Amino acid sequence: MGGGAFADRGGGSRVGKGLAGGVVRCVIGAMELDFSALAPREAYRWMIGTILPRPIAWVATISADGRTNLAPFSFFQGITANPPTLMFVPVNKRDGTPKDTLRNLREVPEFVVNLVSFDLGEKMNASSAELPHGESEFAAFGIEAAPSTRVRPPRVAAAPVAFECTVHSIVLIGEGPLAANVVFGRILNAHVRNDVLDAAGRPDPAKLDLIGRLGGNSYARTTERFELERP
Ligand SMILES: Cc1cc2nc3c(=O)[nH]c(=O)nc-3n(C[C@H](O)[C@H](O)[C@H](O)COP(=O)(O)O)c2cc1C
Numbered sequence: 189m190g191g192g193a194f195a196d197r198g199g200g201s202r203v204g205k206g207l208a209g210g211v212v213r214c215v216i217g218a219m220e221l222d223f224s225a226l227a228p229r230e231a232y233r234w235m236i237g238t239i240l241p242r243p244i245a246w247v248a249t250i251s252a253d254g255r256t257n258l259a260p261f262s263f264f265q266g267i268t269a270n271p272p273t274l275m276f277v278p279v280n281k282r283d284g285t286p287k288d289t290l291r292n293l294r295e296v297p298e299f300v301v302n303l304v305s306f307d308l309g310e311k312m313n314a315s316s317a318e319l320p321h322g323e324s325e326f327a328a329f330g331i332e333a334a335p336s337t338r339v340r341p342p343r344v345a346a347a348p349v350a351f352e353c354t355v356h357s358i359v360l361i362g363e364g365p366l367a368a369n370v371v372f373g374r375i376l377n378a379h380v381r382n383d384v385l386d387a388a389g390r391p392d393p394a395k396l397d398l399i400g401r402l403g404g405n406s407y408a409r410t411t412e413r414f415e416l417e418r419p
Contacts, residue, residue, distance in 0.1 A: 228366045233403075236262075241400025241408040245276040246302040246312050248333075249292035250341040251322065256333065257288045258315050258325040258344070260304070262401040263368075272375035273356060274301060277368050281318075284364045288321055290371075297355035298339035299373060302347035306397045306409055338377045348384045348396050352377040 213220040223231055236242075245264035249257045263277035278287045286294075293299060304312045315325040326333045326342070333342035336352050343350035353373030361368040386392040393410045400408045 228362075232366060236401070237403030240402045242402075243398065243400055244304045244312065245274070246304050246308075246315070246344060246347065247276060247289055248300040248302065248326075248341040248343060249289050250296050250298070251292050252295040255322045256324045256326050256342060257292055258331060259287065259289050260312050260316050261289075264301070267372070273372055274351065274353065274375060275370055275372045276301065277370050279369070280365055280367045282365050284367075286369065288319075290358075290369050291321065292341075293355055293358070293371060296340055298341055299353050299355070299371075300336055300339060300341050300343040301351040301353060301373070302344040303349040303396070304399055305348050306399055306411075308344070308346060309399050309407065312399075336377075343379060347379075348381045348398075349391070350379045351375045352379075 213222070221234060223234075226234070242262035243264050245261045247259055247261055251257070259278075261276040261278060263279070264275070266272075266274045278290045280286060289299075311329055311331050314329045315331065317325075317328075319325060319328055325331065332345040334345035336343050336350075339352045339354065343352070351373075353375050356372040356374045359368075359370040359372070361370060380391065384391055384395040386395070393413060396410060398410045400410070402408055
């Protein structure tokens with residue numbers, strides 16, 4: 189990771205200019221990064237290297253003329269159950285243009301969020317390749333599609349869970365390269381594979397075996413966990 193850090197020599201604080209133009213301040217035992225001055229790509233590296241693990245939305249969309257698209261997004265979260273809503277964020281490409289997922293959503297405001305189990309990791313990663321607009325990752329990477337019930341884009345047949353959604357709104361934050369298009373989606377329908385449920389019919393994290401994104405090329409699994417009683 190860059191950030192222009194220089195060694196913390198243990199006494200007082202020093203102020204320096206980061207490699208990418210961000211101001212970095214070293215104090216005892218820590219480093220302070222002035223995010224208001226960091227270059228976007230540098231801020232991105234620090235954010236994805238620290239805000240983790242991030243769940244992965246493997247998002248299927250479709251264009252007006254019926255061409256499917258599939259891509260992973262780890263700026264992703266469920267945000268409320270009333271009404272059931274989630275969000276994910278296709279950021280603009282480095283040249284400032286929108287990704288295929290966003291282009292499709294502007295034509296057909298429906299999508300499917302497929303969750304990614306460990307066994308689907310390699311195909312999920314392959315589908316993050318930038319294919320020419322209109323070329324389907326389902327076909328390119330041999331990912332089997334299954335029809336959705338309430339929306340036009342198909343779902344990933346092998347996904348343990350798939351949420352069928354309609355676009356609630358798209359909020360733009362920033363402009364140009366890496367700027368965010370926050371897609372809020374209303375969940376209409378879900379498919380949950382029987383074999384990921386426990387005896388009580390609830391999702392079992394070990395059986396789901398989902399992966400979460402860490403920094404760089406690293407991932408975590410949900411198979412290792414612990415319990416905390418709520419106060
Ligand atoms: C695990 C993983 C998580 C990703 N998360 C995001 C994300 O949150 N936002 C984003 O814009 N791109 C993200 N990407 C990169 C996109 O998947 C990639 O740009 C893809 O080509 C976009 O596809 P599209 O142009 O078909 O929409 C991620 C890639 C991987 C492998």
